[in-house]
Amino acid sequence: MPTQQDDVYGDHISNQFNEELAELKTEFLKMGGLVEQQLMDAVQALIENDSQLAEDVRARDKAVDRMEVAIDEEATRVIARRQPTARDLRLVVSVIKMVNDLERVGDESKKIAKFAIGLSEEGQAPRGYVETRHIGNHVASMLHDALDAFARLDSEQALRVMKEDKRVDEEYQAATRTLLTFMMEDTRNISRCMSVMWVLRALERVGDHACNIAENVIFMVKGEDIRHTSMERAEEVVKR
Amino acid sequence: MSTLNTSITTDTAQRETTTQDAVSMAKEKPAEAAIEYGKTVGTPFADDAKFCLRDVEVFYGDTQAIKGISLDIARNEVIAFIGPSGCGKSTFLRCLNRMNDSIDICRVKGRLELDGQDLYDPKRDVVELRARVGMVFQKPNPFPKSIYDNVAYGPRIHGLANRKSELDDIVEDSLRKAGLWNEVKDRLDAPATGMSGGQQQRLCIARTIAVSPEVVLMDEPCSALDPIATAKVEELIAELSQSYTIIIVTHSMQQAARVSHRTAYFHLGHLVEVNDTDKVFTAPEHELTESYITGRFG
Amino acid sequence: MTNSTSQAEIVRQSLKRRYRKERRFRAYGITAIALAITALVVLFSDIISKGHTGFLKTTVTLEVTFDPEIMYLEDATDPAQIRNADYLAPLMAALKREFPEVSGRSGERALKGLLNSYSSSEVKDLVVANPAVMGTTQTLTFVASDDVDVFVKHRDDSSYSLKLTEEQQAWTLALMERGVIDTSFNDVFFTHGDSRDPGHAGVLGAIVGSLLTMAVTLLLSFPIGVAAAIYLEEFAPQNRLTDFIEVNINNLAAVPSIIFGLLGLAIFINLFGMPRSVPVVGGLVLMLMTLPTIIISSRAAIKSVPPSIREAAEGIGASKMQVVLHHVLPLAMPGMLTGSIIGMAQALGETAPLLLIGMVAFIVDVPDGFFSSATVLPVQIFLWAGSPELGFIERASAAIMVLLTFLISMNALAIWLRKRLERRW
Numbered sequence: 001m002p003t004q005q006d007d008v009y010g011d012h013i014s015n016q017f018n019e020e021l022a023e024l025k026t027e028f029l030k031m032g033g034l035v036e037q038q039l040m041d042a043v044q045a046l047i048e049n050d051s052q053l054a055e056d057v058r059a060r061d062k063a064v065d066r067m068e069v070a071i072d073e074e075a076t077r078v079i080a081r082r083q084p085t086a087r088d089l090r091l092v093v094s095v096i097k098m099v100n101d102l103e104r105v106g107d108e109s110k111k112i113a114k115f116a117i118g119l120s121e122e123g124q125a126p127r128g129y130v131e132t133r134h135i136g137n138h139v140a141s142m143l144h145d146a147l148d149a150f151a152r153l154d155s156e157q158a159l160r161v162m163k164e165d166k167r168v169d170e171e172y173q174a175a176t177r178t179l180l181t182f183m184m185e186d187t188r189n190i191s192r193c194m195s196v197m198w199v200l201r202a203l204e205r206v207g208d209h210a211c212n213i214a215e216n217v218i219f220m221v222k223g224e225d226i227r228h229t230s231m232e233r234a235e236e237v238v239k240r
Numbered sequence: 241m242s243t244l245n246t247s248i249t250t251d252t253a254q255r256e257t258t259t260q261d262a263v264s265m266a267k268e269k270p271a272e273a274a275i276e277y278g279k280t281v282g283t284p285f286a287d288d289a290k291f292c293l294r295d296v297e298v299f300y301g302d303t304q305a306i307k308g309i310s311l312d313i314a315r316n317e318v319i320a321f322i323g324p325s326g327c328g329k330s331t332f333l334r335c336l337n338r339m340n341d342s343i344d345i346c347r348v349k350g351r352l353e354l355d356g357q358d359l360y361d362p363k364r365d366v367v368e369l370r371a372r373v374g375m376v377f378q379k380p381n382p383f384p385k386s387i388y389d390n391v392a393y394g395p396r397i398h399g400l401a402n403r404k405s406e407l408d409d410i411v412e413d414s415l416r417k418a419g420l421w422n423e424v425k426d427r428l429d430a431p432a433t434g435m436s437g438g439q440q441q442r443l444c445i446a447r448t449i450a451v452s453p454e455v456v457l458m459d460e461p462c463s464a465l466d467p468i469a470t471a472k473v474e475e476l477i478a479e480l481s482q483s484y485t486i487i488i489v490t491h492s493m494q495q496a497a498r499v500s501h502r503t504a505y506f507h508l509g510h511l512v513e514v515n516d517t518d519k520v521f522t523a524p525e526h527e528l529t530e531s532y533i534t535g536r537f538g
Numbered sequence: 539m540t541n542s543t544s545q546a547e548i549v550r551q552s553l554k555r556r557y558r559k560e561r562r563f564r565a566y567g568i569t570a571i572a573l574a575i576t577a578l579v580v581l582f583s584d585i586i587s588k589g590h591t592g593f594l595k596t597t598v599t600l601e602v603t604f605d606p607e608i609m610y611l612e613d614a615t616d617p618a619q620i621r622n623a624d625y626l627a628p629l630m631a632a633l634k635r636e637f638p639e640v641s642g643r644s645g646e647r648a649l650k651g652l653l654n655s656y657s658s659s660e661v662k663d664l665v666v667a668n669p670a671v672m673g674t675t676q677t678l679t680f681v682a683s684d685d686v687d688v689f690v691k692h693r694d695d696s697s698y699s700l701k702l703t704e705e706q707q708a709w710t711l712a713l714m715e716r717g718v719i720d721t722s723f724n725d726v727f728f729t730h731g732d733s734r735d736p737g738h739a740g741v742l743g744a745i746v747g748s749l750l751t752m753a754v755t756l757l758l759s760f761p762i763g764v765a766a767a768i769y770l771e772e773f774a775p776q777n778r779l780t781d782f783i784e785v786n787i788n789n790l791a792a793v794p795s796i797i798f799g800l801l802g803l804a805i806f807i808n809l810f811g812m813p814r815s816v817p818v819v820g821g822l823v824l825m826l827m828t829l830p831t832i833i834i835s836s837r838a839a840i841k842s843v844p845p846s847i848r849e850a851a852e853g854i855g856a857s858k859m860q861v862v863l864h865h866v867l868p869l870a871m872p873g874m875l876t877g878s879i880i881g882m883a884q885a886l887g888e889t890a891p892l893l894l895i896g897m898v899a900f901i902v903d904v905p906d907g908f909f910s911s912a913t914v915l916p917v918q919i920f921l922w923a924g925s926p927e928l929g930f931i932e933r934a935s936a937a938i939m940v941l942l943t944f945l946i947s948m949n950a951l952a953i954w955l956r957k958r959l960e961r962r963w
Binding site: 017082083090 | 261493494520522523529530533534535536537
């Protein structure tokens with residue numbers, strides 16, 4: 001798939017280097033795709049009480065872990081062999097950090113799958129699943145957009161993902177309040193609602209990780225670290 | 241895994257659309273059109289300038305080697321000149337102590353000042369200038385004399401020492417600064433050409449600092465050395481930077497990244513970018529700089 | 539796979555061809571060197587076989603009785619009479635004692651032929667210097683006549699035409715048996731100047747003449763040549779004038795040496811009125827001849843000094859003069875010296891220009907200064923080679939050997955100096 005974006009990291013004098021960076025990118029995107037799938041499957045398993053799908057998600061987490069290790073190794077090799085600079089350096093460093101985020105998302109998915117199995121065994125009518133579905137879709141699209149921004153080196157899209165994170169936080173706040181109401185209404189619901197709370201908490205964390213990935217994409221593209229700065233600063237950098 | 245792969249491939253395929261950023265980051269062919277004459281991005285000027293260079297142009301016969309470079313070099317800074325071969329970085333370096341004088345067809349234009357005094361003033365004594373602006377060359381070039389005589393040569397011709405003991409002190413001091421004293425103190429009378437390449441280069445540095453220059457120019461000082469000798473010379477540069485202004489031309493970008501405070505990127509006789517070294521090597525401002533340091537052309 | 543094996547086959551075949559070519563080339567080289575060595579061996583063996591006898595002299599040792607009577611002396615104490623006495627008579631008497639059977643004028647004349655014509659005056663010098671020997675008998679050794687010398691050394695060599703009669707040959711053989719005629723190391727050859735008589739001719743005059751001439755040449759051409767080379771290499775601007783000078787220097791090196799002789803004759807002798815055949819003029823002429831060689835080799839030596847050393851010195855702040863004096867000159871010196879010595883060796887072997895300024899004259903005395911008439915070794919060889927006396931043939935060859943010894947030792951000196959000075963630490 002020779003495209004404009006491949007060119008950005010693919011026009012070194014050393015073809016080997018081109019291939020190594022392309023490999024790193026492809027592997028990262030593959031892992032991203034896998035993690036995205038994990039997340040969506042986990043949420044689906046929870047909502048549809050599909051314990052089989054949940055088991056699948058838990059089993060596939062091993063693959064995610066292996067990919068994390070493989071990508072880290074590849075990145076280390078590139079640093080050792082090529083001493084990348086400038087945008088190449090930023091790519092490698094960002095991938096190392098983002099891979100960590102992806103792995104965490106994988107862990108959160110596994111956690112959701114675990115709750116899905118637990119909840120499906122209790123087999124009662126779902127409470128708070130509407131919120132879960134909503135937030136789940138939201139963070140899944142955030143993750144998708146963040147990976148998309150990485151693939152296309154699109155800092156504006158990355159900025160949009162960062163802004164989305166605020167909305168996810170608000171939705172999370174609202175959902176916890178709703179669940180608290182459920183729990184107060186009927187104390188028998190507490191244990192189930194606590195499980196759903198944990199799932200919501202995990203999804204909120206996924207949103208944070210997507211946000212981290214977006215920040216790293218902006219660093220990759222613009223060369224400026226905008227973590228722990230204001231949103232205005234981030235906008236300024238992206239506009240540049 | 242294979243089933244996943246297909247789904248991901250289609251997924252990534254969807255992402256293949258060109259965006260504004262991708263265009264701006266895409267490779268621009270290194271062309272002169274990308275450079276504006278006499279224009280440098282980054283921070284070429286300094287407040288406490290040792291060298292103040294404005295609109296410098298150098299011609300070899302009809303060929304213009306340096307195209308309107310303006311640059312300040314601050315006191316006690318280490319500045320690295322990088323760029324592809326033939327970009328004029330060595331030529332520019334040699335203007336700073338008028339080593340180009342011996343080339344008949346070489347002409348230098350523009351304002352070049354050291355501490356506010358014109359370098360190319362016809363009344364200016366080039367010998368005095370070179371005592372203040374020392375130079376270390378690409379190939380270690382010790383004189384075919386003893387280690388002692390090599391270091392003592394400069395102080396002798398400039399009459400810096402009146403007595404033998406003073407000269408001894410200068411030699412010891414210079415060798416100590418060059419980190420060579422412990423290696424050679426027992427064989428000062430041994431021929432300098434019998435030393436290893438790295439030692440020879442450090443001896444040349446000792447020889448240069450023996451006349452207490454204010455500025456040390458280094459023209460690819462490590463290109464003939466092995467990595468360990470290179471590391472020692474780089475360590476030395478770091479130590480010397482506390483008392484000297486050091487200007488180093490290097491082909492090794494890693495070396496520039498390691499030793500310098502600021503890095504200047506030259507391209508086809510232009511000074512394209514000057515910035516803090518950290519900035520140049522993580523996020524350079526000019527596309528040509530980026531292309532060069534990331535190994536996209538050379 | 540088939541492709542690669544066939545390729546290997548092709549390579550193997552071409553390899554054979556290449557090795558053959560290489561062997562052939564090596565054979566050519568060896569042949570050339572063998573030819574050169576053969577020529578050298580022939581030359582040397584010829585010269586040595588002809589010349590080695592030149593280092594021997596044939597002597598006649600006689601018991602000479604200084605009897606005033608046969609010397610027609612009335613008063614043996616009167617210096618005037620002593621100076622005019624007959625000194626041949628006692629020699630003849632001594633010879634006759636060896637051969638009592640010889641009588642008559644023709645026999646005496648034949649006997650006299652064994653003696654060198656210079657012997658009687660040698661006896662006279664002895665007696666004049668020391669009149670006390672009158673009346674005593676002394677054992678004296680004389681150089682034999684040229685003809686006896688040739689007979690003793692070359693009687694088995696058909697290429698020499700012997701001038702001694704059968705009778706004289708018999709006497710000589712008899713005297714050789716009795717030890718009267720003998721051969722010994724030819725000290726005369728190294729202690730005398732030229733002479734009309736081969737037995738009394740030596741190369742000392744020519745050697746001293748050569749040394750004086752060379753001294754003048756060296757003292758003038760080395761400093762001038764080195765200074766010119768340094769100026770042209772280091773200081774002269776690169777323009778048409780210097781190019782012109784460079785071309786001319788190169789051309790001058792190729793000018794036949796006799797032209798320099800003409801120049802010397804016209805300028806030094808005719809224009810400046812310097813005396814003829816003196817070492818100073820010879821040295822000046824040879825200086826003109828060696829200057830281009832020295833300048834060219836010195837410039838090459840200066841050029842070969844690595845520019846890095848020059849830059850190093852300049853970078854420290856050495857002035858142009860300091861760079862040249864402290865660094866360029868010491869490094870170029872071995873090359874300059876070698877060039878100069880080779881130039882001097884050329885000059886030492888030079889004849890033609892010296893002929894024109896009169897150094898070809900017959901000069902008996904060993905020169906005692908730069909302004910006394912002198913000749914030089916190659917000219918001496920040239921003179922002897924053209925002399926009719928048979929004894930000069932071997933002396934010419936001997937002189938060639940002396941000259942070659944000088945040349946070889948000069949070249950050896952050049953090599954030694956280069957090795958010693960070129961020690962680049």
